[in-house]
Amino acid sequence: MNPLGLLVVGAPRCAAADVESVLALLPPHLPVPVALALHRGPLDALAAPLGRRCALPVVEPDDKDPLLPGAVYLAPAGYHLLVDRGCVSLSVEPPEHGQRPGLDALFESAADSHGPRAAGLLFAGHEDGVAGLQVLHARGARVAVVSTLQTGGAGEEGAMAQLTLGSVGGWLARLAYVPRSKVLP
Template sequence: MSPLGLLVVGAPRNAAAEVEVLLSLLPARLNVPVALVLHRGPYDSLAGPLGRRCLLPVVEPDDKDELVAGHVYLAPAGYHLMVDRDSIALSREPSEHGQRPAINPLFESAADAYGPSAAGLLFSGHEDGWAGLSVLRERGGRAAVVGEGEAGEGGERVSLNEVKAWLARLSYGSRMKVQP
């Protein structure tokens, strides 16, 4: 069984092309759900364009939808996307950093629900997401930053080309040596 239980991804609007590349790198048999917040306007249609090269289904969920491994859940326009242990939670709470959906609520809810079995990828370029990434790391989750800027204390920096290897390291626990 994978030590990774959930992957959360947060990105500012100007990283949409990079998010599309990231999604194309995800393996067809990814054994965890992916929750994604991409800053967007109220009328932006993103699930289709983001899913065109992704081997996994990219969907905009409804509140209380079950989290299913191998699916990408994109925050709907105008809603914060959060996770409970096995389901989606949508919220119309006030915007954060001028954004709804915002990245911090997703990362913080992943830290609460999944703790050390959560992993977060934050695309740099906006102030939203840094506080949530910090909470995720404090609760034992793995965190990495994609793009320029500081990775922050305890975080890693990865390029888009390194994301697949980073996920593989998280997905497969180290084998224990058998003692005679």
């Protein structure tokens, strides 16, 4: 298993409270950056509300800001958030599925830049994000869909996990798990 280099999260507007709950599960010393695209209106102020229970800073980046571990980068209203190996990019390309920020755009950029070192978490409830999550999965990334309608899968390596909100914490913990090497005498 490749070490995790990036966590990308995409959610429709109706899942904002669930996203806040998941952000609260992130450890304060997360060794990777988190990029988050959440459908939103032009006047929605989300960084402060989403960050109130999160141990990591939740910021709306500027174009070409460095992508640093231990921070959550929230797509600003009216922009697609894209990730590259070392920075974020903001795009005003046309909306996807009627949305900007778009979830597919974020997931596809993570697939291109991080491939199997990425992990993607999609909150169900909108068609946006499904195709991008499939691209991530095809590139070897660990991916999961959070839905209130699913029973919650184990999320084995190589599988597209089906999670409930209550099982996301275990999935996140498995992402960060690094097996210890056997010490030889």
